Amino acid sequence: MSSKANPPTFQELILRLQNFWAERGCVLQQPYDLEVGAGTMAPETFLRVLGPQPYKVAYVQPSRRPADGRYGENPNRLYKHTQLQVILKPPPEKVQELYLESLAAIGIDLRQHDIKFEEDNWESPTLGAWGIGWQVMLDGLEITQFTYFQQCGGVDLEPISAELTYGLERIAAFLQDVNSIYEIVWARDPENGKAVTYGDVRLADELQFSVYNFEAADVEKTWKHLDLCEAECQALLQRFHGLKKTKPAGAKAAARSATGGSIPEEHDFSEPLTPEPQNGFVGASAVARFPLLPAYDLCLKCSHLFNVLDARGAISVTERVGVIARIRNLAVGIAKAWIEQQSASKPEVPPEDTEAEPAVKEKGRYAAK
Amino acid sequence: MADFLLEIGCEEIPARMIDAASAELGRRVSDVLTRERLTVNVPVISMFSTPRRLAVSVTNVAVGQGDVEEQVTGPSIKVAFKDGQPTPAAHAFAKKVNTDIARLQRVTTPKGEYLAAKVVNKGRKAAEILRDTLPKELASIYWPKNMYWHAKNERFVRPVRWLVALLEGDVVPLEFDGVRAGNVSHGHRTLGGPVVVHRPGDYGNALERASVIVNQNEREQRIRKALDDAARAIRGARWREDEALLETVTNLTELPSVILGNFDTEFLELPEEVLVTVMRDHQKYFALEDGGHKLLPHFLAVLNTDGDPGGIVRHGHERVLRARFNDARFFWQTDQKVSLRERVPLLKNVTFQKDLGSYYAKTLRVQHLGSHISGPLKEAGFEIRPGVVHKASCLAKTDLTTELVKEFTELQGIVGGLYARVQDLDPALSPDAHRLIAEAIYDHYKPESMEDSAPRTIEGAVLSLADKADSIAGMFALGLQPSGSKDPFALRRQANGIVKTIAEHKLPLGIEQLFRDALAGYAGSEAEKKFGAKFATPQGRGEILQSIVAFLRERLEFYLRDALGFAYDVVNAVLAADADDVVDAVARAHAVAKVRPSSDFESISVAFKRMKNILRHAHEAGSEPAAEFHPGALKEPAEVNLAELVPTTAERVRELRGKKNYEAALVEISRLRPAVDTFFDKVMVMVDDPKVRANRLALLQTVLKEFSTIADFSEIVTDSKESKVS
Incomplete structure (x- = not known):
């Protein structure tokens, strides 16, 4: 039972939360266009929380968890649920109050409800990430995961980011007081008041992907896809490390020997496709x-x-255990590389009086603009 | 004299950590006041806590330290004066203590004569001291897990958002984790706001006006009363007492109230265990039961607000519980589609431990170990239903593949037992055997703590022992034994469970043999490759076995002391004699504890200590007892008398011991007292004649050996001075 007579539709819920956070300075990102298990995995979280740059972002993220599929038969479980993810880096001092205001913005009168922050620390072994926080309970329903990230990709974070993950289906079902996710009103036609339900929009999706994930997926080919993706990711990471060893003075040649030696036919990334101004960087x-x-x-x-x-x-x-470790290796490798890349391309004070050749070590710190 | 108040305002602290941290904060503040001489008379310390604050208030705090006069020693006279003239060292000292050389004193110490001066140390103000010392104390509070939120060196359980520090009406300007103390606290999240606390004594009232009950005991009482009141609405209903849950909800609320909610009676078809787990562990609801302890279709939820006049909150809680119960029912029904028997091969895909392999492999080992355990028990007359342990171990872990256990992991074992009860396990089984199998599976994780009961049946006990012994053996073989506070696989709890189960079922099982068999179960397995070179040799395996035996001995010690309440010296005495047979050790501990107050027993203990000491000193002096004593070579009447008593007493003791009549045996031993006392009065052991000496030592050794099989009396702590003989 919502405290308001006219509960928001699913899409209004999203719009209101997006508005709320946009008004508080968040970049509104679009959902990441790859399959992810949670909003945390989207680069807007996983990569943005690394390094020193402050950032505020909010985005909806459809999150796929194949094992959670129930063929559309279970009223509370989905193969693909929808998160609204907010990253506040660094967290403002009143971050909890801010969060509670966002609940008011979607029509929850907190004085009429029972709200508790119960300990729940989040951890993702696959991402080498963990944080400290709570599950936010509204009248006994977990509506949000609230986490202060401590580590990501095996790297200690500084500054810390606060992550708010709203479970949108749960919140919508609560506000609309329906007993099945599929009964949630997704949209209502303002012309004739006709409702389109969650079931109308998504039921086929749930059914067919459950069939695929549990029955139809070709195991052998899926393994092959996995191996191929991993190999390519690894190769890229290796080449990135080769790049670092490159001496700027003879960048091309050195990069070739570092990467080209093992993978001769591949493109040499140190060589720009368009000629680069010879500025020494x-x-x-x-x-x-x-x-x-x-x-x-x-x-x-x-x-x-x-x-x-x-x-x-x-x-x-x-x-x-082995496969999880393989994926974590990739994630941790990318996190570390990303930090190096960010600090290397950080637009610091441009070197004005550099008649003298800058020290080799320093060169890498400036981006060629 | 003043009152002091400190409040740390925090984002929500985990409920499970609040009580310990609150006590620690009180202790730390009290220690600082004592150490800094800031207490007057007896200070009264009160601790307060809610999810968003830890507070401590102290009465009778001195506003400042008194001045203290202190004697400071300077350079020695030899250094301070050369030819009667003060040296630079003397000048420097005079300057340091701020006086003239002429006014310095001389003191004589064991090292000689020195310059000295009386210095008056001005006492500091309490506010200053508290400002300087408390931040370090706050930073030292132990948290099972802490975090950082802005600066990396500022860590606490959750972000600190405000501090109140008052000495009477004045703010103590301390700073912690980037927050400066003031006199503004914060009330309830939705019902209160900022609150000015004028004086420490106003704290509780000020916060209550802002809808926070800061006294946790008061909150608990309110919750109890509210639970009683709410339960009264249902005829004959009582809420199910649950101390741990009560503590949790007390620490989850600042202003508690209780609502009564309902659920559909159709859910009562689900096993009570499942319903209660969902309510208690997942929703933190109290269950309601009727006079016969039967579950009723209602629940009580503790809210963190002042009530629910419109029933909005109740409606929400009921909705959530319905969804949870629906889930549980869905899982229950889905799980029935694949029987436990069909699930056995699925265990190949469930990891027990990454190096120890799957639960399938474990199942095979446990089955085998179970029969090793059952064999001797059957021979000893225990009635173990044939086939039950075998079948139960085969199915025991299959519930790990069920949806219900994946959702409610704390119900592992229980769910297996419930499924086994309703499923067709084997058409050839009698209903009786079927029931025993289900019970054994249901109970096989028991006892989960010292308070928990052991498995109900002997078959359940055997399965539980085999399961736990297999885990401990595997982990030790991998070198993963618990150390310090690190015990990720809860091996201590499992070993405690083994001890308790053996003791309560009175099983004649040797610890060493149990683990020899358990280790042997890993021979030839995949896991063996991970054990390293040690496991490959009989000697290495022996070392692993001995470390397990030592580990179990510690757990037995813990059981005797903490669960059964025996004095530590009784436990030491009993276990020094033998720690392999748990049941026997318990019986001997009872006997020793019973005879211990008698004066004869005390004297015997003293005498045994003395014998042990004499033998040790003799050994250190290179003097060894004869291989056995020759009664014919004894001369003194006192030693002859003792020597004559030994075999006859030993014979009677052996007989009584054989009948496990330990108390009578101990009484028998303590009857040796007059003979032993006379022996020590009249006979000198360490005489010059090596033959006589060796013979007398042999006599003592025989006495010790013969009569230390029930307990090593020298371990008994006595008041007598004799015990200090060294």
Whole structure:
């Protein structure tokens, strides 16, 4: 029973929360366009919480968890649920109060409800990430996961980010007082008042993906996809490390020997496609343009493929621990590389009086603009 | 004299950590006041806590330290004066203590004569001292897990948001984790606001006006009363007492109230265990039961607000519980589609421990170990239903593959037992055997604590022992034994469970043999490759076994002392004689504790200590007892008398011991007292004649050996001075 007579539709709920956070300075991002298990895995969280740059972002993230699928038959469980993810880096002092205000913004009169912050620390072994926080309970219902990230990709964070993850289906079902997710009113036509339900929009999706994940996914091919994605991600990471060893003075040649030696036919990333101004910061440029974001996409694909195999019952005991470790290796490798890339391409004070050749070590710190 | 108040305002502190931290804060503040001489008479310390604050208030605090006169020693006279003239060292000292050389005193110490001066240390103000010392104390509070939120060196359980520090009406300007103390606290999140606390004595009232009950005991009482009141609405209903849950909800609320909610009676078809787990562990609700302890379709939820006049909150809680119960029912029904028997091979896909392999492998080992345990028990006359342990161990872990256990992990074992009860396990089974199998599975994680009961049946006990012994053996073989506070696999709890189960079922099982068999179960397994070179040799395996035996001995010690309440010296005495047979150790401890107050027993204990000491000193002096004593070579009447008593008494003791009549045996031993006393009065052991000496030592050794099989009396702590003989 909502404290308001006209509870928001599912899409109004999203709009209100987005508005709320946009008004508080958040960048409104779009959902990440790859399969992820949680909003945390989207680069807007996983990569943005790394390093020193302050950032505020909010986005909806459809989150796929193949093993949670129930063929659309269970009123409370979904293969793909919807999170609204907010990252506040660094967290403002009144972050809890701010969060509670957002509940008021979606029509929850807190004075009429029972709200508790109960200890719940979040951890993702696959991402090498963990944080301290709570599950926020509203009249006994867990509506949000509130986490102060402490580590991500195996790296201690500074500054800390606060992560708010709203479970949108739960909140909508609560506000609309319906007993099944599929009964949630997703949208209502203002012309004729006709409702489109969650079931109308998503039921087929739930059913078919459950069939795929539990029955139809080709195990052998899925494994192959996983292996291929992992191999490519690894190769990219190796090349990134090769790049770092490159001496700027002879960037091309050195980069070739560092990467080209093992993978001769591949593109040499240190060589820009368009000629680069010879400003003495060749190495920095090569770092800045290195495709780590695509490498992270490959890591996300591995994670999802692993989840599919897991739901399919295709991962044995011995394999399981090993595969998780493989994916964590990728995630941790990317996190570390990303921090290096960010600090290398950080637009610091441009070197004005550099008649004297800058020290080699310093070169990498400036981005070629 | 003043009152002092300190409040740390926090984002919500985990409920499980509040009580210990609150006590620690009180202790730390009290220690600072004592150490800094800031207490007047007896200070009264009160601790307060809610999820958002820890507070301590103290009465009778001095506003400042008194001045203290102190004698300071300077350079020695030899250094301070050369030819009667003060040296620079003397000048420097005079300057340091701020006086003239002429006014310095001389003191004589064991090292010689020195310059000295009386110095008056001005006492500091309490506010200053508290400002300087408390931040360090706050930073030292132990938290099972803490965090940082802005600066990396500022850590606490959750972000600190405000501080109140008052000495009477004045703010103590201390700073902690980037927050400066003031006199503004904060009330309830939704019902209160900022609150000015004018004086420490106003604290409780000021916060109550802001809808916070800061006294946790008062909150608990309110909750109890509210639970009683709410339960009264249902005829004949009582809320199910649950101390741990009560503590949790007390620490989750600042202003508690209680609502009565209902659920559909159709859910009562689900096992009570499942319903209660959902309510208690997942929703923190109290269950209601009727006079016959039968569950009723209602629950009580403790809210962190002042009530629910419109029933909005109740409606929400009922909604959540319905969804949870629906889930549970869905899982229950889904799980029935694949029987436990069909789930056995699925265990190959469930990891027991990454190096020890799957639960399937464990199941095979436990089955085997179970029969090793059952064999001797059957021979000893225990009635173990044939096939029950075997079948139960086969199915015991299969519930790990069920949806219900994946959702409610704390119900492992219980769910297996419930499923086994309703499923067709084997058409050939008698209903009786079927029931025993289900019970054994249901109970096999028991006892989960010293308060928990052991498995109900002997078959359940055997399964529980085999399961736990297998885990402990595997972990030790991997080198993963618990150390300090690190015990990630809860091996201590499992070992405690083994001890308690053996003791309560009175099982004639040797610890060493149990673990020899358990270790043997890993031979030839995949896991063996992970054990390293040690496991490969009989000697290495022996070492692993001995470390397990030592570990179990500690747990037995703990059981005797903490669970059964025996004095530590009784426990030491009993276990020094033998720690392999748990049941026997318990019986001997009872006997020793019973005869211990008698004066004969005390004297015997003293005498045994003396014998042990003599033998040790003799050994250190290179003097060894003869291989056995020759009664013919004894001369003194006192030693002859003792020597004659030994075999006859030993014979009677052996007989009584054989009948496990330990008390009578101990009385028998203490009857040796006059003979032993006379022996020590009249006979000198360490005489010059090596033969006589060796013979007498042999006599003592025989006495010790013969009569230390029930307890090593030298371990008994006595008041007598004799015990100090060294």
